[in-house]
Amino acid sequence: MTAALPLPTLDTATADFLAQFHAETGRPGLGTRLAHVAAHGFTPTPEELAFAARVAWRNSTRCVGRLPWRALEVRDLRDVTEPGEVFARLLEHLRDAFAGGAIRPLISVFAPGVRVLNPQLIRYAGYRNADGTVTGDPANVTLTDFLRSLGWGGGPGMAFDVLPLAIQSGRRVELFELPADTVQEVPISHPECPGIGDLGVKWHALPVISDMALNVGGVRLACAFNGWYVQTEIAARNLADDDRYNLLPRVAAALGLDTRRERTLWRDRALVELNVAVLESFAAAGVKIVDHHTVTRQFTRFEARETRAGRDVRGRWSWLIPPMSPATTPVWHRGYDDRELAPNFERLPAPWDAPVRPGGCPFH
Amino acid sequence: MTAALPLPTLDTATADFLAQFHAETGRPGLGTRLAHVAAHGFTPTPEELAFAARVAWRNSTRCVGRLPWRALEVRDLRDVTEPGEVFARLLEHLRDAFAGGAIRPLISVFAPGVRVLNPQLIRYAGYRNADGTVTGDPANVTLTDFLRSLGWGGGPGMAFDVLPLAIQSGRRVELFELPADTVQEVPISHPECPGIGDLGVKWHALPVISDMALNVGGVRLACAFNGWYVQTEIAARNLADDDRYNLLPRVAAALGLDTRRERTLWRDRALVELNVAVLESFAAAGVKIVDHHTVTRQFTRFEARETRAGRDVRGRWSWLIPPMSPATTPVWHRGYDDRELAPNFERLPAPWDAPVRPGGCPFH
Numbered sequence: 001m002t003a004a005l006p007l008p009t010l011d012t013a014t015a016d017f018l019a020q021f022h023a024e025t026g027r028p029g030l031g032t033r034l035a036h037v038a039a040h041g042f043t044p045t046p047e048e049l050a051f052a053a054r055v056a057w058r059n060s061t062r063c064v065g066r067l068p069w070r071a072l073e074v075r076d077l078r079d080v081t082e083p084g085e086v087f088a089r090l091l092e093h094l095r096d097a098f099a100g101g102a103i104r105p106l107i108s109v110f111a112p113g114v115r116v117l118n119p120q121l122i123r124y125a126g127y128r129n130a131d132g133t134v135t136g137d138p139a140n141v142t143l144t145d146f147l148r149s150l151g152w153g154g155g156p157g158m159a160f161d162v163l164p165l166a167i168q169s170g171r172r173v174e175l176f177e178l179p180a181d182t183v184q185e186v187p188i189s190h191p192e193c194p195g196i197g198d199l200g201v202k203w204h205a206l207p208v209i210s211d212m213a214l215n216v217g218g219v220r221l222a223c224a225f226n227g228w229y230v231q232t233e234i235a236a237r238n239l240a241d242d243d244r245y246n247l248l249p250r251v252a253a254a255l256g257l258d259t260r261r262e263r264t265l266w267r268d269r270a271l272v273e274l275n276v277a278v279l280e281s282f283a284a285a286g287v288k289i290v291d292h293h294t295v296t297r298q299f300t301r302f303e304a305r306e307t308r309a310g311r312d313v314r315g316r317w318s319w320l321i322p323p324m325s326p327a328t329t330p331v332w333h334r335g336y337d338d339r340e341l342a343p344n345f346e347r348l349p350a351p352w353d354a355p356v357r358p359g360g361c362p363f364h
Numbered sequence: 365m366t367a368a369l370p371l372p373t374l375d376t377a378t379a380d381f382l383a384q385f386h387a388e389t390g391r392p393g394l395g396t397r398l399a400h401v402a403a404h405g406f407t408p409t410p411e412e413l414a415f416a417a418r419v420a421w422r423n424s425t426r427c428v429g430r431l432p433w434r435a436l437e438v439r440d441l442r443d444v445t446e447p448g449e450v451f452a453r454l455l456e457h458l459r460d461a462f463a464g465g466a467i468r469p470l471i472s473v474f475a476p477g478v479r480v481l482n483p484q485l486i487r488y489a490g491y492r493n494a495d496g497t498v499t500g501d502p503a504n505v506t507l508t509d510f511l512r513s514l515g516w517g518g519g520p521g522m523a524f525d526v527l528p529l530a531i532q533s534g535r536r537v538e539l540f541e542l543p544a545d546t547v548q549e550v551p552i553s554h555p556e557c558p559g560i561g562d563l564g565v566k567w568h569a570l571p572v573i574s575d576m577a578l579n580v581g582g583v584r585l586a587c588a589f590n591g592w593y594v595q596t597e598i599a600a601r602n603l604a605d606d607d608r609y610n611l612l613p614r615v616a617a618a619l620g621l622d623t624r625r626e627r628t629l630w631r632d633r634a635l636v637e638l639n640v641a642v643l644e645s646f647a648a649a650g651v652k653i654v655d656h657h658t659v660t661r662q663f664t665r666f667e668a669r670e671t672r673a674g675r676d677v678r679g680r681w682s683w684l685i686p687p688m689s690p691a692t693t694p695v696w697h698r699g700y701d702d703r704e705l706a707p708n709f710e711r712l713p714a715p716w717d718a719p720v721r722p723g724g725c726p727f728h
């Protein structure tokens with residue numbers, strides 16, 4: 001690097017990222033690259049993008065699944081801008097990520113201006129009924145209303161109606177229904193308690209987050225990424241929370257528990273058996289999933305590896321601990337520094353919270 | 365209050381405390397009191413002490429049991445300095461707090477210079493064996509060694525040997541054995557699984573913290589205080605942690621669970637049944653205890669009451685959430701400001717960490 005480099009015209013986030021990329025990968029040519037970017041602006045190369053995506057995962061303070069961060073498969077979709085083509089590539093993402101049940105961690109990175117408006121690729125509708133109750137997933141009532149406002153006609157009105165995708169490109173937004181074969185689902189039953197299977201509960205195999213942007217040296221690109229589930233996400237939150245599917249009372253009834261007194265710990269017993277049901281059902285269906293004991297142990301291996309590599313591990317304790325029996329896992333007993341590192345993922349504002357542009361709808 | 369008051373000679377912590385005491389209790393005479401304290405120094409009155417103790421409990425960010433903070437019974441032991449007499453008053457504390465099983469929240473506040481060196485009045489010995497294992501409570505190995513260094517001859521060497529109290533007054537430290545009738549214990553058994561009762565586990569009824577000082581307007585007084593247990597403290601930490609009594613594998617064996625695979629969630633199942641055992645055993649023995657669902661609901665009532673009283677509720681989320689099924693309780697879904705308010709309790713340094721005074725032992 002020479003003193004003549006026009007560094008001051010470079011964004012420091014960009015310069016820091018490029019320096020990190022060259023330092024960690026051992027690639028030569030940082031000076032040339034900096035000069036080029038200073039002169040022409042920063043468009044990440046495919047290698048820089050892939051590096052940024054993997055390191056963003058490694059830096060995700062709220063993610064307990066970071067051990068295999070190097071194995072993240074990165075799809076660079078920056079040349080895809082037609083909503084219909086974006087949709088086609090997302091279907092590929094869903095099929096390839098599912099991988100017949102083996103589940104591969106995968107990220108698709110979009111062009112500037114392209115974005116999926118759903119927070120995850122697969123979400124179940126939440127229909128608000130006249131009496132105030134909700135059919136489906138109460139977490140998705142606003143999303144469901146939003147998709148209706150974009151022209152969705154509504155689904156069959158059941159508990160697990162998969163919502164269509166709203167894909168934005170520039171000012172255009174288009175809706176797409178996910179074909180059934182791209183939405184793999186696992187019916188939930190319990191090896192010893194048939195009453196739990198009789199509840200008719202299922203969940204989708206793939207959690208694909210689609211409302212975060214990858215920040216690569218100051219350039220923000222919307223993306224969609226997935227790993228596999230920890231069963232607690234499904235069974236201790238999505239199906240259990242009283243403002244979600246609220247199944248603990250019905251699971252307790254199926255188990256024949258005495259729900260009149262807290263002291264029987266019927267909530268805790270129902271919770272454990274619902275978690276067993278999800279783990280056993282995914283295993284029986286041949287769909288990869290990890291339990292909270294195993295994933296937290298893997299996380300301590302990730303910490304040890306990072307420390308050996310001379311890197312700090314950042315973490316948000318309140319997200320890393322599992323929502324059941326947390327003190328039986330190693331993360332409970334550790335402390336974490338929660339300051340964020342770059343590159344990273346950043347949550348995008350919900351489209352229904354976005355300011356409406358003067359003159360009408362934000363999308364047209 | 366007049367401009368002539370010698371306020372600047374007062375410690376601000378003292379002035380703030382006195383202002384709060386007069387404002388909250390509605391007592392007149394703040395100006396006179398401040399003038400008196402400025403001239404003669406601050407010795408809390410019995411009323412100020414009692415107020416400080418209750419408000420310190422109300423301010424305890426890590427305590428989920430704060431709803432009945434106004435009912436705290438305060439014993440002012442500032443006239444007691446002989447170790448033997450301090451011990452006699454602690455026996456009264458233990459008997460009156462137990463109250464035949466009804467358990468009353470009680471605090472005994474000591475004279476300056478007086479302190480109990482044990483972290484809690486009732487603690488089980490931890491004996492390090494030649495092979496590195498521990499008999500008893502591994503959390504108390506250092507305490508046990510420390511008490512031996514003060515001349516304790518050791519107990520029977522069982523899993524639940526109650527440790528003697530080390531009471532310090534000035535530079536004197538004396539040891540006292542707790543009479544059996546002051547240490548009420550509950551044998552733990554399970555209503556449906558006799559194998560759990562066969563483990564021969566028990567726990568004491570009263571958690572009495574004795575290693576914190578009450579900070580009253582800058583004056584620090586060692587004290588001992590108790591409430592009743594949340595069963596998770598006993599069954600999800602003391603008996604379950606792998607660096608405490610580590611009972612989950614033995615409970616799982618008693619329950620006949622398959623411990624070869626994590627996926628059976630045997631740890632979680634054993635944890636729930638151990639918690640049921642503790643709750644049911646305390647109930648059967650007529651000893652007050654609260655479950656984590658009830659106490660967290662009570663905590664939200666405390667929050668609502670404090671808000672109505674125009675006061676901020678401070679809290680440390682990581683301590684307020686219970687160590688089992690935390691997401692099924694309301695505190696999981698709330699955020700808390702963890703900055704401390706005065707008056708408050710402050711942890712005293714462990715006596716074995718205290719710097720040794722020049723010339724020898726810190727106590728003689």
Ligand code: HEM
Pocket residue numbers: 053056057060062063064065066068072105106107212225226227228229230233290295319345
């Ligand atoms: C491979 C398996 C993976 C597992 C088991 C896993 C596990 C988890 C869990 C349990 C959470 C907390 C979710 C919640 O409480 O809502 C989480 C959050 C997160 N994970 Fe992972 N993860 C995996 C893969 C990934 C991948 C591939 C990425 C990105 C490339 C990623 C990035 C994140 C981020 C950014 C969050 C925070 C999400 C938010 O703020 O809503 N994870 N992960």
Ligand code: HEM
Pocket residue numbers: 417420421424426427428429430432436469470471576589590591592593594597654659683709
């Ligand atoms: C009345 C019943 C009570 C219940 C159910 C209760 C519950 C709890 C629980 C579960 C903890 C966390 C303990 C841990 O994880 O180690 C705690 C901590 C604490 N409580 Fe309470 N508590 C009660 C009474 C009291 C009283 C009477 C006081 C003081 C006057 C008090 C002051 C504190 C303090 C200072 C802590 C933090 C202790 C530390 O840092 O080790 N509590 N309480």
